[in-house]
Each structure stands twice: as structure tokens, then as C-alpha cells.
Amino acid sequence: MALFRIVYVSEATGSVGSGLMPLIDIIGVSEQNNRRDHLTGVLMRHDGRFFQVLEGARPDLNRVMARVSNDRRHDNLRTLSDQPISERLFPAWAMARLEATPEVEAFLATDMTQADVPAEVDRLVAGLVQTTADAV
Ligand SMILES: Cc1cc2nc3c(=O)[nH]c(=O)nc-3n(C[C@H](O)[C@H](O)[C@H](O)COP(=O)(O)O)c2cc1C
Structure with missing residues (x-):
């Protein structure tokens, strides 16, 4: 089954933007x-803001x-990247919750409208692999 990776950003609404509990709720159900x-x-x-990477088969991703x-x-969801992949970058993580890396923070602070967003997103996501490996 072909695999795809979607990366999106969105804006948290209300208290979901800060407290720990709303985030733990989302991660629990997501996992x-x-x-x-x-x-x-x-x-x-x-x-x-949320920054999420999701990898899997097309029907599961669509659902x-x-x-x-x-x-x-959350609202204002914007898909930054949606592409076929040859393998998963996060095979061990049904949903890893990470602190934003400085690179992701800097990216989220931009208006994300520059022409090279998909390439930048690929680079950022590849950079997270080590961060999840360190978290194991
Ligand atoms: C930022 C954000 C990320 C989410 N990520 C996922 C996810 O990866 N997987 C998932 O099943 N639900 C995710 N959710 C929750 C879904 O929107 C939805 O509430 C949930 O899938 C419903 O699951 P249920 O039908 O089992 O209650 C996310 C929600 C938010 C706000």
C-alpha cells in the first residue's frame, strides 16, 4: 500500500492554545x-499554533x-505538504508529542507564504527524526 505524508499547520482556539490538559487529551485519542x-x-x-505530521495509507489519512x-x-488549517513517501520517518510513533524545535518555532513565526515552503517543510520534518529518536 502506497504511503503518504501530510504536514499541516493550524491555529489553536481558546484554551487549547496553552494548557497542558487539552494537549494531553488530543494526544491520548490520537495515539x-x-x-x-x-x-x-x-x-x-x-x-x-499546531504543527502536525501524519504518515500512512491514503484512505486512513483522508479519514x-x-x-x-x-x-x-483549532482552525485555519493549512496543508503545507502532501506527498507520496517511500518510507515512514516516524515508524515508532502513533503520535509523538514534541516540544517545538527552534527551527520549527522560527518557521511558525514566518507567514509561511514563501514559494519554497514545501522544501522547507521537508527539511524541518527530516530534522525531527533525531528529536524523536532522542525521546525514546
Ligand atoms: C491539532 C489536532 C490534532 C489531532 N490529531 C489527531 C490524530 O492524529 N489522530 C486522530 O485520530 N485524531 C486527532 N485529533 C482529534 C480529532 O480531531 C478527533 O477529535 C478525533 O479523531 C475523534 O476521535 P473519536 O471519534 O475516536 O472520538 C486531533 C485534533 C487536533 C485539534
Whole structure:
């Protein structure tokens, strides 16, 4: 089954942007569902924004993205990258929660409209592999 990777950013609404509990709720449900659906990836929150990477088969990705994009805990969801991949970057993570790296923080602080966003996103996501490896 062909694999794809989606990277998106969104803006947290209300208290979801800061408290720890709302984030733990999201991660708990995500881990459970993603394990069931063979989805893997990473979720970061920084300064009221989410940055999420999701990897898996197309039907599973379409289903999770349909749920996630209807979730009122965030809005202004923008898909930055959606492409076929030859292998997963985060095979061990149904949903890793990471502190935003300085590189991701700097990226989120930009307006993300420059022409080379997909290439920049690829670079950022590749840089997270070591961070998840360190977290094991
Ligand atoms: C920023 C953000 C990221 C999310 N990521 C996932 C995810 O990776 N997988 C998932 O199943 N749900 C995720 N959710 C939650 C979904 O929007 C939805 O609430 C959930 O999938 C419903 O699951 P349930 O039908 O099992 O209750 C996310 C929500 C937010 C706000």
C-alpha cells in the first residue's frame, strides 16, 4: 500500500492554545486512533499554533484529516505538504508529542507564504527524526 505524508499547520482556539490538559487529551485519542489506523507522526504546539505530521495509507489519512479539519479546537488549517513517501520517518510513533524545535518555532513565526515552503517543510520534518529518536 502506497504511503503518504501530510504536514499541516493550524491555529489553536481558546484554551487549547496553552494548557497542558487539552494537549494531553488530543494526544491520548490520537495515539489510540492512529495505532488502529496504522498512522504515525508528530504533533507540536507552539505559540497557539499546531504543527502536525501524519504518515500512512491514503484512505486512513483522508479519514483522519476529515475528522481533524472539523475539530473546533483549532482552525485555519493549512496543508503545507502532501506527498507520496517511500518510507515512514516516524515508524515508532502513533503520535509523538514534541516540544517545538527552534527551527520549527522560527518557521511558525514566518507567514509561511514563501514559494519554497514545501522544501522547507521537508527539511524541518527530516530534522525531527533525531528529536524523536532522542525521546525514546
Ligand atoms: C491539532 C489536532 C490534532 C489531532 N490529531 C489527531 C490524530 O492524529 N489522530 C486522530 O485520530 N485524531 C486527532 N485529533 C482529534 C480529532 O480531531 C478527533 O477529535 C478525533 O479523531 C475523534 O476521535 P473519536 O471519534 O475516536 O472520538 C486531533 C485534533 C487536533 C485539534
